[in-house]
Amino acid sequence: MTDYWNALAGGMLIGLSAAVLVLATGRVAGISGIAGRLLQGVQLAAGAAFVVGLACGPVLFRLLSGQWPEVTLTASWPILVVGGFLVGFGSRMGSGCTSGHGVVGLARLSRRSIVAVATFMTTAILTVYVMGIFA
Template identity: 75%
Template structure:
């Protein structure tokens, strides 16, 4: 499968999983919220299964396509850790992450999610521009 097919299937699976979680549990499929509740010990088993599905996804891909998903990471571990901490802090401060606001919130036409997505997409565009400018 080519990169467009992978993106299409991945997007469909993300949307399907978000819809199933919303219908089955009435919960938004926001990864930061699910992970935060799991770490606090207040998340139901469905949250643990959701996170397990995220982790098991690449292994399932390997079984189906006989190859690991192609991802190349060129950043150093310290930069990845700092970036992860900043994303985690930002998602808690913004009451959600790209999956919650971008997938579920936009589909529900939430004004708060529209503002959040516009903010983090704008910040991403500026960051990419500046990173290219200073590289």
């Protein structure tokens, strides 16, 4: 039951952080856009604060819960790197990532975000299915 409460709290914090960022800066909390602007040297203060906040999440979880989240990677580093590049390419090609479209775009009932999230989810489901066949 604790896992459900952790997931609920995490989801609420994601929504809260997205709302605070929109209210404070007028910018959508899309990680790919924030990272892209940081790399271009644009909006350094707001972007850096948001990224630092993301990195501090696991530390805050540890302080509040006394647990360290266990992460197990089963893929090799080359696979992870290629996957990271593909995700980055896809998020730029799709004009946003799951955080921007999924959290903020869906909340705003954006048609473009609804199509993007439907595409993300369909691709993810098909990938899991195909990888399950070959595993």
